[in-house]
Amino acid sequence: MTKVFTVGLTGSTGAGKSEVARLMAARPSWVVIDADVLSRRVVEPGQPALKQLAEHFSSDILNTDGTLNRKRLAEKAFSSSVETAALNAIVHPAVRSEIERELRKAAESGKRVAIIDAPLLLQAGLDAICDYTVAVVSTPELRKARIMMRDGLTEEEATRRMSVQPSDNHYQTRVTALLHNLGDRKALRAAALSVCATIEDLAI
Secondary structure, eight states: OOOOEEEEEEEOTTSSHHHHHHHHHTSTTEEEEEHHHHHHHTTSTTOHHHHHHHHHHOGGGBOTTSOBOHHHHHHHHTSSHHHHHHHHHHHHHHHHHHHHHHHHHHHHTTOSEEEEEOTTTTTTTGGGGOSEEEEEEOOHHHHHHHHHHHHTOOHHHHHHHHHTSOOHHHHHTTOSEEEEOSSOHHHHHHHHHHHHHHHHHHOO
16 A cells, blocks of 8 residues: 655644645645544544543533533633643544544545644644645734634634644744745735645655
């Protein structure tokens, strides 16, 4: 079985990573593995990660039917960097196992490139299994506006969520390619397509 060329796609919340992921997903023989989708899968009722989360953050993060109350978990997990680290220590290993399974499936189905779309790619150490990494960054002001609109958060909630995330410098020194999203969709698209062409050349 030929190994699929693996690309890690990351970036701070609200930076525009999803826009780049959509461009990549549209390319022939490419597949996008959405870590957020997998992170929801590993906390479904009956999954070990959900039990661990309830033990750490208390059972009031569960709804009456046993499903995860994401808003309540987010309030607790993003209250400090210590609690965010506790969340990641539980969820990351479970998500990594799912990602590795998806990569095997991509290789078996003959895909040339697999994109791991993961906001916490670097924090979870997933860059170690990637052949190439891309980060999308933006200004704090643009990110905050996008987060508030996208997630229906107050400015205070958006600021708190951003405060536990790494700075742009964190990405700059650790990824292969950095895409700056300054609000010009056409410019972001052009930069993303240029990176895609580079990846196509490498994934031979």
